[in-house]
Amino acid sequence: MCGIAGIIDSEKKPLNDNVEAMMAMQCHRGPDDEGVFSDDEVVLGHVRLAVLDLSPSGAQPMSTPDGRYTIVHNGEVYNYLELRQELEDIGAGPFRTQTDVEVILRAFATWGPACLDRFIGMFSFAIWDRVNRSLFCARDRFGIKPFYYAEHQGRVLFSSELKALFGAGVPRRPNQAIIYEYLTWGYYEHSDQTFFAAVKQL
Numbered sequence: 001m002c003g004i005a006g007i008i009d010s011e012k013k014p015l016n017d018n019v020e021a022m023m024a025m026q027c028h029r030g031p032d033d034e035g036v037f038s039d040d041e042v043v044l045g046h047v048r049l050a051v052l053d054l055s056p057s058g059a060q061p062m063s064t065p066d067g068r069y070t071i072v073h074n075g076e077v078y079n080y081l082e083l084r085q086e087l088e089d090i091g092a093g094p095f096r097t098q099t100d101v102e103v104i105l106r107a108f109a110t111w112g113p114a115c116l117d118r119f120i121g122m123f124s125f126a127i128w129d130r131v132n133r134s135l136f137c138a139r140d141r142f143g144i145k146p147f148y149y150a151e152h153q154g155r156v157l158f159s160s161e162l163k164a165l166f167g168a169g170v171p172r173r174p175n176q177a178i179i180y181e182y183l184t185w186g187y188y189e190h191s192d193q194t195f196f197a198a199v200k201q202l
Helices: 016-024 080-089 100-118 162-167 176-185
Strands: 003-009 033-039 042-048 069-077 121-129 134-139 148-152 155-159
Touching: 003 016, 003 069, 003 121, 016 033, 016 042, 016 162, 033 069, 042 069, 042 121, 069 080, 069 100, 080 100, 100 121, 100 134, 148 162, 155 162
Parallel strands: none
Antiparallel strands: 003 042, 003 155, 033 042, 069 121, 121 134, 148 155
């Protein structure tokens, strides 16, 4: 279990302190390491629970050798060894680590968003494209690994836990319609809605 966090601000205001505070609120998710990546309008943060590659080379955020793509990831892709071999066979190597994170990163660089069709596992991640200035976010099909996000004061924020968003200033205003459905029918729709009006989920 790791923790991810990030903020995009089109006005390129300083964001590192905000993301570091969000990471601190999720530190229990990753006691082994933490890291921050910043690039003008975006900051990505990660707290790590090392599972596959315990060495420092598996630290996140992780970037491709050319620096175009940078990822923060939580979870595990179970078929990463098969995908790694497939990528190596088409010349998308060599790999520098023994992690599934690098496989996800290289798969996205090679196949784009279509790489999701190849992943078997539980995961949530965000990949920053330095060239196109875009952030791609994804979550496993069953939503096992959390990914919450919000738009607030001209920024887009995301994290593994709700409290990290609230700590960054996102309002805690209740989503009354969703709460009503839950309390009345015991029903919680698997959509982008949460119990908080300002927060959505992938």
